[in-house]
Amino acid sequence: MNFLNKFIKKFQSSEKNLEQSATNNLKISPNLDEFVKKELVPGLNISSDYFWKTFEDIVERFSERNRELLNERENLQSKIDDWHIQNKDFNSEEYKNFLTDIGYIHPRSSDFKIKTWNVDPEIRKIAGPQLVVPVMNARFALNATNARWGSLYDALYGTDIISDSNGAEREGGYNPIRGDKVIAFSKEFLDNTIPLQFGKYENVINFEFVDSEILMTLNDGKKVNLKEKEKYIGYMDKGEGAYGLLFKNNNLHFEIQIDKNHPIGQEDPAGIKDILMESAITTIQDCEDSVAAVDDEDKIIVYRNWLGLMKGNLKRTFEKSGKSITRELNPDRKYLLKNGRMILLPGRSMLLVRNVGHLMTNPAVRDKNGNEVFEGIMDAVFTICIGIHDLVGNGKYKNSKTKSIYIVKPKMHGPKEVKFTCDLFAAIEDAFNLPMNTVKVGIMDEERRTTVNLKECIEVAKHRVIFINTGFLDRTGDEIHTSMEAGPMVTKTRMKQENWINAYENWNVDIGLETGFKGNAQIGKGMWPMPDEMLEMYKAKSVHPRSGANCAWVPSPTAATIHAIHYHQIYVQSEQDKILNRDKASLNDLLKIPLIKSYEMPSAEEIQEELDNNAQGILGYVVRWVDQGIGCSKVPDLNDIGLMEDRATCRISSQHIANWLHHGLCSEKQVIETMKKMAKVVDLQNKDDVNYKKMSPAYDGIAFKAACDLAIQGRTQPSGYTEPILHEMRLKRK
Numbered sequence: 001m002n003f004l005n006k007f008i009k010k011f012q013s014s015e016k017n018l019e020q021s022a023t024n025n026l027k028i029s030p031n032l033d034e035f036v037k038k039e040l041v042p043g044l045n046i047s048s049d050y051f052w053k054t055f056e057d058i059v060e061r062f063s064e065r066n067r068e069l070l071n072e073r074e075n076l077q078s079k080i081d082d083w084h085i086q087n088k089d090f091n092s093e094e095y096k097n098f099l100t101d102i103g104y105i106h107p108r109s110s111d112f113k114i115k116t117w118n119v120d121p122e123i124r125k126i127a128g129p130q131l132v133v134p135v136m137n138a139r140f141a142l143n144a145t146n147a148r149w150g151s152l153y154d155a156l157y158g159t160d161i162i163s164d165s166n167g168a169e170r171e172g173g174y175n176p177i178r179g180d181k182v183i184a185f186s187k188e189f190l191d192n193t194i195p196l197q198f199g200k201y202e203n204v205i206n207f208e209f210v211d212s213e214i215l216m217t218l219n220d221g222k223k224v225n226l227k228e229k230e231k232y233i234g235y236m237d238k239g240e241g242a243y244g245l246l247f248k249n250n251n252l253h254f255e256i257q258i259d260k261n262h263p264i265g266q267e268d269p270a271g272i273k274d275i276l277m278e279s280a281i282t283t284i285q286d287c288e289d290s291v292a293a294v295d296d297e298d299k300i301i302v303y304r305n306w307l308g309l310m311k312g313n314l315k316r317t318f319e320k321s322g323k324s325i326t327r328e329l330n331p332d333r334k335y336l337l338k339n340g341r342m343i344l345l346p347g348r349s350m351l352l353v354r355n356v357g358h359l360m361t362n363p364a365v366r367d368k369n370g371n372e373v374f375e376g377i378m379d380a381v382f383t384i385c386i387g388i389h390d391l392v393g394n395g396k397y398k399n400s401k402t403k404s405i406y407i408v409k410p411k412m413h414g415p416k417e418v419k420f421t422c423d424l425f426a427a428i429e430d431a432f433n434l435p436m437n438t439v440k441v442g443i444m445d446e447e448r449r450t451t452v453n454l455k456e457c458i459e460v461a462k463h464r465v466i467f468i469n470t471g472f473l474d475r476t477g478d479e480i481h482t483s484m485e486a487g488p489m490v491t492k493t494r495m496k497q498e499n500w501i502n503a504y505e506n507w508n509v510d511i512g513l514e515t516g517f518k519g520n521a522q523i524g525k526g527m528w529p530m531p532d533e534m535l536e537m538y539k540a541k542s543v544h545p546r547s548g549a550n551c552a553w554v555p556s557p558t559a560a561t562i563h564a565i566h567y568h569q570i571y572v573q574s575e576q577d578k579i580l581n582r583d584k585a586s587l588n589d590l591l592k593i594p595l596i597k598s599y600e601m602p603s604a605e606e607i608q609e610e611l612d613n614n615a616q617g618i619l620g621y622v623v624r625w626v627d628q629g630i631g632c633s634k635v636p637d638l639n640d641i642g643l644m645e646d647r648a649t650c651r652i653s654s655q656h657i658a659n660w661l662h663h664g665l666c667s668e669k670q671v672i673e674t675m676k677k678m679a680k681v682v683d684l685q686n687k688d689d690v691n692y693k694k695m696s697p698a699y700d701g702i703a704f705k706a707a708c709d710l711a712i713q714g715r716t717q718p719s720g721y722t723e724p725i726l727h728e729m730r731l732k733r734k
Contacts, residue, residue: 010391011718026056029296032364034123037172039307039616040386043394046432054431055365055381059373062424066358066374067416074720076104076449077482084485096591099593101295104449106415106456113516114462116440118402122350123466123522126251127550127572128281129560130524131349133304134632135285136293139316139327144174145309146330147280148349152189152254153264154274155561158522159534176267183268186275190256191569196224196229204376204552206271207245207258209235214245219269235339244276246335252564253345258359279560282522282551283349284408284442285309287379288356289474289646292625294730296364303382306353308390312396327628329397350406351399352442352467353387355379356413358420360723363731374407383407384428384439391438392680406466408442411474413719414449415456422461442467442522445508446474446648447719448482452590454511468517469553472501477651478596480659481720487595488663491602491610492656495594503589509548509576510584518576527553529644531634534562545570548579555644607665608674613638614653616678619695619707621645624702624731627693635684648711650722658714668712675699676707702729 004399025221037048079102087094099105142729153492156162157170157178162185164170168178185685187201188554196204199218206217214232215223223411224481226232233253236244242259255276259265286295287302308314330347337343356379361372387405400406418441441464443450443457450457458465479500480489490498505525507649512523525544537554544552550572554560596602600611620635634642643649660666679695686692706729710722717724 005212023701024038026052026266027366027370029364031623032296032300035231035300036302039304039504043311044388044392046385048294051385052367054308054428055378056367057431058381058427059365059367060378061427062234062377062420063367064376065420066377069358069413069420070718072416073413076102076717080104080482081485084483088189089351090486092588092591095446096588099452099591103217104414104452106453109459111514112459112462114458114465114520116464117437117684118403118522119440119466119520120350120400120403120404121407122281122346124280124520127545128252128567129563130355130522131283131553131557132286132290132527132553133283134290134630135287135309135353136291136298136302138305138308138314139318140621140723141285141305141309142314142316142327142329143284143557144280145318145348145351146327147283147560148278148330148575149255149276149333149558150279150561150564152186152277152561153182155186155277155534155558159558159562160532161185161535161538161562172291173212177690179264184274189275189565189568193254195227197227198222199224199269203269207256208377212340213673216270232338233514234335234343236333236335241678244335249568252281252567253548254568264593277561277564278345279564280349280554282352283350284354286354287383288354288410289648292629292631294727295303295362298381298629299362299364299378303386306383307386307389308716309351310347310386310399312393312553314701332397334487336532336618336702337719344486345707348399352406352408353383354408354410354442355383357409359411359415359718359721360727371727380421380424384434385432387439388432388434391434395734403438405439406442407439408444408467408469411447411719411721412443412450412457413447414453415460418443418450418457421466421531427463429707434728435462440464440466442469444469444471444474446471447478448475451475451504451507454508455515462515465521467522467524468508468512469522469526469551470505471526472496473526473648473652475504477648477655477720480652480655481715481717483593483595484715486593488665489656489659490594491606492598492613492652498592498594499589500592500594503585503592505547507590508717509583513548513576513580514584518573523549525549525552527644528555528559528563529649530641531555531559531644532642537563538562541568542570545572546575548576550576567714602665607660608670610660611657611666611671611674612678615674615682615707615711617643617645617653618650619675619678619682619686619704620724621650622707622710623686623692623695625726626706626733627701628691629730634710638681640685647722647726650726651720654710654714654722655720657711658720661712662715669709672708675704678702702733705729 038099041048083098131144133140133143168181181221190201203218204216205219208215217223231247233246244255244257246255257274258271259273260271262273265271293299293302317326332344332347335343353449356375358376362375362377363372365373391398391403411416445468510521517523545566554563616638624630624633628706632646635645637643676699683694683696706725709725
């Protein structure tokens with residue numbers, strides 16, 4: 001019996017309270033069945049019986065094909081392992097020919113352009129930041145959705161972009177010295193984005209409306225207009241002399257807020273109290289890497305929150321600074337344009353939903369044979385059905401004005417798996433009487449077989465695709481696992497300097513532009529991992545729009561507001577025009593395996609340092625995942641710098657240890673001892689968490705075992721994924 005079948009059989013043993021449905025052969029969790037009857041289908045022209053009959057038909061049609069695709073992953077990996085074992089004297093051309101012969105590299109596609117229709121402008125033409133948030137956490141999900149607009153003053157004041165030097169500390173109450181620095185930075189932003197014909201914004205003492213235009217009065221009495229008058233769009237009257245001036249640059253809006261009665265506005269010569277930035281243009285509500293959903297209880301939370309977002313009634317009340325605060329979705333923003341017409345700008349981020357991949361099953365529903373259903377199939381049926389509420393107008397607000405449902409699909413390996421996803425979406429559309437290609441797909445380019453066949457993946461989804469995105473961490477995890485037998489890999493720090501990484505990032509953009517993504521779809525880049533290091537992000541992340549990416553991931557609403565500045569500084573479509581004329585990234589560079597050169601083998605001290613770093617990251621993440629069900633969190637590293645950790649970061653760390661263990665750079669005993677040493681560090685870092693369960697000194701908890709298993713058994717995990725072990729241990733913990 002192969003590993004996949006053993007894995008699936010093992011997970012069938014998790015007993016849940018299931019009952020036979022009266023209308024079909026499925027065994028459905030009563031709680032999930034009740035959710036469908038009382039929450040999901042009301043308001044739709046769909047009965048719960050029809051929903052479950054549809055669900056059963058989809059499961060019947062696609063489950064075996066799903067298993068075949070997973071078996072193909074395993075078979076290809078086995079052939080690659082054997083080739084590396086038999087070919088220690090590596091020849092790159094022979095390797096590429098071998099990958100072609102076994103079908104790992106598909107026949108190359110002819111030239112084509114994507115033909116996706118009915119795509120909202122947030123995806124099609126507006127370049128800007130993208131948030132990824134665990135939909136399982138309603139408060140986070142609401143905050144991210146509302147992050148379409150953010151205060152520039154708040155984002156600057158509360159982060160390290162503004163230096164604490166010379167009396168500008170953040171601590172305590174409002175610091176006017178720090179406030180002055182914030183205002184100076186913001187006015188420089190205005191000088192660079194909507195420059196005056198002459199003079200600077202620090203000299204503006206008044207704004208006035210003249211013939212549908214805005215004139216600024218300077219402190220010397222002179223009146224001045226914008227160099228580019230068309231960037232002034234309109235205004236919002238807020239009453240009592242307060243108003244907002246709306247500007248548009250590079251397809252992004254921002255609002256200068258004038259209020260001379262506000263404490264900040266009173267101190268400003270022109271009465272400016274803030275600059276409101278259009279920030280998170282799109283947000284991925286995540287059912288996958290950033291959540292810990294292992295059973296019916298968890299999946300109901302996931303689906304209920306997604307339903308609340310689609311219907312616009314999701315709310316959360318919580319205590320903050322001794323006050324009760326209720327968070328709900330922001331309304332749209334109404335402005336009067338220069339031509340006298342009213343315009344509504346979205347008050348919320350455009351939402352996509354990320355389903356899980358093809359691998360995992362879930363005990364919430366079993367098929368007629370008692371097998372857990374594939375969670376990716378389950379997610380597709382549920383999230384699409386929930387999305388219909390938005391399409392038919394059951395929501396308080398509209399998410400998609402073009403009547404599309406946007407699903408990001410991760411961890412697909414090559415064109416066959418992308419075709420499976422498209423066929424699955426088509427079957428669900430047909431069952432729910434949706435127009436063909438209503439459901440759009442975002443392809444996560446985070447597995448090696450998808451990267452080398454990216455054009456071919458896009459071609460099979462050319463009527464649905466709205467998004468491709470690079471993901472360094474998952475992609476590196478798969479790079480290590482795929483080439484596990486080739487030899488020991490370079491350190492994680494060195495990995496970012498390897499040829500294949502640069503080729504991978506460029507290849508993704510090259511293929512996207514070649515296939516017609518410009519003006520039609522998103523080309524995305526990955527996450528900034530340090531949510532507290534905003535100055536470093538501000539310095540570094542301009543590379544993403546310059547690389548031709550019209551969206552890039554950020555870890556927080558504040559980060560979205562800061563990153564939005566880059567899209568005002570850089571017009572992505574112009575950068576894409578330049579990139580279309582450059583030399584394309586090469587497949588040969590993509591296939592260069594990041595092995596340690598024989599003359600660069602690390603010392604014993606360097607090996608231990610790398611083990612410490614990997615083990616601490618794994619433990620810090622896994623202990624929260626297994627014990628508390630937290631799928632994404634800010635985990636302090638060895639230097640106590642908070643890093644955003646999800647399953648992708650855990651995958652690369654566990655695969656790296658597994659690789660060095662397999663090739664003898666370390667021993668299993670050394671790995672376990674390192675885990676014990678780092679468990680003490682993680683315990684200390686979490687000492688103030690009342691829900692935290694210490695791993696030391698017993699080292700006998702489920703979370704500690706899970707962390708050790710991820711590293712020691714990493715070589716045998718399917719594609720090096722962490723989910724099988726994490727799900728098994730979380731279910732035991734629950």
